[in-house]
Amino acid sequence: MNTAAQQNPFDLFGDAHTQTELQLSQAQPETPDFDDFETLYLEPKRSNIQGIAPGIYYDLSNRDYHRDQSISKSGLDWIDENPSQLIWSQNAPRDKDKEAALDFGTAIHTLLLEPDNFDTQFVIGPDHARRSNAEKEAWAKFEAENTDRNIITPDDLRKLKIMRESVFAHPVARMIFEADGYNEASIFWQDKETEEMCRIRPDRAINFNGRPIIVDVKKVEGLDRFEKHVEEFRYYVQDAMYTDGYERHFGVKPEFWFLCVSSSVSAGKYEVEVVQLPDYWKEAGYEKYRENLETYTHCRRNDDWLHVRELERPRWAK
Structure with missing residues (x-):
């Protein structure tokens, strides 16, 4: 193992860490050994001309991750709304002058998971x-x-x-960052049923008492709204796709937790909670994920991107 791999790359309080891009043998999926997971990845990963090859990447930039041609959960969100909207989302220009000056979700995400990048992305x-x-x-x-x-x-x-500081005051949230694991790794795989290249980028993946767990950080305006956000922003579909992608790569099914951080004050504090979805909600997410992926496959293979959404009359008007 090289020197970088021997060092502990997981500093809870934000010291710099860098990991070399490494490749898991593609012959047969292996369950990740978090006590020494670097040894599973044998060769530098190479990208092919069609896109990034199946595997896990620890040093892939967020920009390169989003530029890849594979389908992500956010892409399936557009497919679910209207397949034409996926093409629009890829081509529409941004009015940077009208974008919010500060996205607290991005900021707290960076401060927790990529603290070394905070000063390069934000300035006082x-x-x-x-x-x-x-x-x-x-x-x-x-x-x-x-x-x-x-x-x-x-x-x-x-x-x-x-x-x-409120996050680290919560015992489960603190354990998430103290447990062996890694942040912002990108997983790419080819779906067996549709043959589509798919991708996920879990905020954090850990091993807790032998249990692989994916953790996603969510900023919410009050924790009492989170159940609504799970449906509104299709977090239950994210749960399904991320769980599937991890299992396809490692051969073991992980648990999926949401680390919720409130940006609104309650009794003078910013509330924090770690939650997971019940099985019936996860099953609904898996069905929707597969449905959206099959729709995407049909549209891509048939170059069928001309769709007009039919509106539903609101209940109050009926």
Whole structure:
């Protein structure tokens, strides 16, 4: 094992870690040994001309992950809404001036899972309002000098740090980051039934007492809303696809947990909870995941992307 592999890459409080891209032998899936999982990955992974090859990648950038031609859960979300929307989502231009100045979900995600990238993605703006002309000019100059980073206020940073500390105050959440595991690894596989290349990028994968567990961090506006978010944002489909992708690669079915972090204060605290879905909700997610993947396969193979969605009359109008 090389020197980098001998070092502990999992520092709970954000020290730098880098892992070489390594390849699991494709001859037969193996259950990951988290006590020494680097030994499972034998050769540097290479991308083929058609896209990224099946396997697990520890150092693949988020940008390269999203640029791959394989289908992801977010792509299946568009398919479920209307297949034409998938093509639109890939080609529509962004109005960067109208995008939110700070996405707290992205910020807390980065602070928890990619702390070494926080300073490269976010910068603290001037500690004053933008009332006077001088203050407005100072902000304009600062924004012009930091076009490549998200600007946050000192109060934003204060809130984010409290949210992060709140996560580590929760015993299960803290265990998630103390257990052997890795963050932001990308898994690619070819679905046997449809032959489509698929991809997932779990926030964190751990081993807890011999149990493989996938963990996804969700920022919510109050934990009492999370059940609604599971349906609205199709988190139950994510549960199914991520579980399937992990099992297809490693040959073992993991548990799937959501680490929920509230961005709204309750009794002066940002609430944190770790939850999982019941079996019947997981089964519904798997059925929807397979249905969406089959629809995608049909559309791609037949170049069938011209779809007009038929609206349903609202209940109150009936």
